[in-house]
Amino acid sequence: MPDAAPAIIVDRPGPGIMRLRLNRPERKNALATPVLQELASALAGADEAEDIRVALLVGSESVFAAGADIGELAASGPDDSVESPRFLAWQAIRAFSKPLVAGVEGWCLGAGAELMLCADIVVAARNARIGLPETGLGIMPGAGGTAILPRRTGLPRAMDMVLTGEPVTGETAWSIGLIARLADAGQAGQAALALAKTLSNRAPVALRAAKASLRLAGQLAEHEHLLHERRAFLRLLGTADKTEGISAFLEKRTPDWSGA
Incomplete structure (x- = not known):
């Protein structure tokens, strides 16, 4: 028998970029725990790889x-561990320290929407359909749908999406701050790749520091966040990339980032 197709196809579409393509067409890319673990493992490897700057x-x-694996969900019960392999995989995905870009076409539901919420910048097609239908199955979102979503959209829109389960289009998602950029139908992947290429040309140490600081918004009081930001800024002043960035600017050339 031929080997089964991989659930995730990994390639390198450009210098400094690792692309992860979900590849379970027969299951509408359902996010079974092994798939999440594979994603987490790939991102952990990318975090350690000096030649990868963006995922x-x-x-x-x-x-x-299109959501979680329904068979796996049916077999789950209230005695499952809180810190289950699935929970730990989600934690590991969210812990990725480099920029994570998502290109969203078509249906993006349930766990798929929660995976989208793990990305730092989302490019979605105008006609994409993004939703959290779990309450129609007698459950609720369990991987960021009630924790991360209201921090992106505000509580009223999050309440609407989660309690009704009704999906929103890419256009609506952009208008409520759920995603960062829109693309025409069929073009979200290419637009996201173009964005990843732009990010890969920026200072990698600075990108990681900026992402880490931005993530603290809403977690720290403003005065504490300002102090954290200042300390992070000062640390960057001692990096080789800062020296190279300033030199390249003054010399009107493209910087050659070392990532140090």
Whole structure:
């Protein structure tokens, strides 16, 4: 028998970029725990790899990811561990310290929407359909749908999406601050790749420091965050990339980042 197709296709579409493509068309890219673990492992490797500066996450043109694996969900029960392998995989994905870009086409539902919420910058097609339908299954979102979503959109829109389960289009998602950029239908993956290429040309140490500081918004009081930001800024002043960035600017050339 031929080997089964990989659930995730990993490639390098450009210098400094790792692309992860969800590849379970027969299951509409359902996010079974092994798939999440594979994603987490790939991102952990990318975090350690000096030649990878940005990760890009995409699905197909018709579906990003349509939710969790329904068979796995049916077998789950209230005695499952809080810190289960699935929970730990989600934690590991969110812990990725470099920029994570997502290109979303088609359906992006349930766990798929929660995976999208792990990305730092989301490019979605105007006609994408993003939703959290779990309350129609007698459950609720369990991987960021009630924790991260209201921090992106505000509580009223999050309440609407989660309690009704009704999906929103990419256009609406952009208007409520759920995603950062829009693309025409069929173009989200390419637009996300173009964005990843732009990020890969910026100072990698600065990108990681800026991402870490931005993530603290809403967690720290403003005065504490300002102090944290100042300390992070001062640390960057001692890096080789800062010296190179200033020199390249003054010499009107493209910087050659070392990542140090």
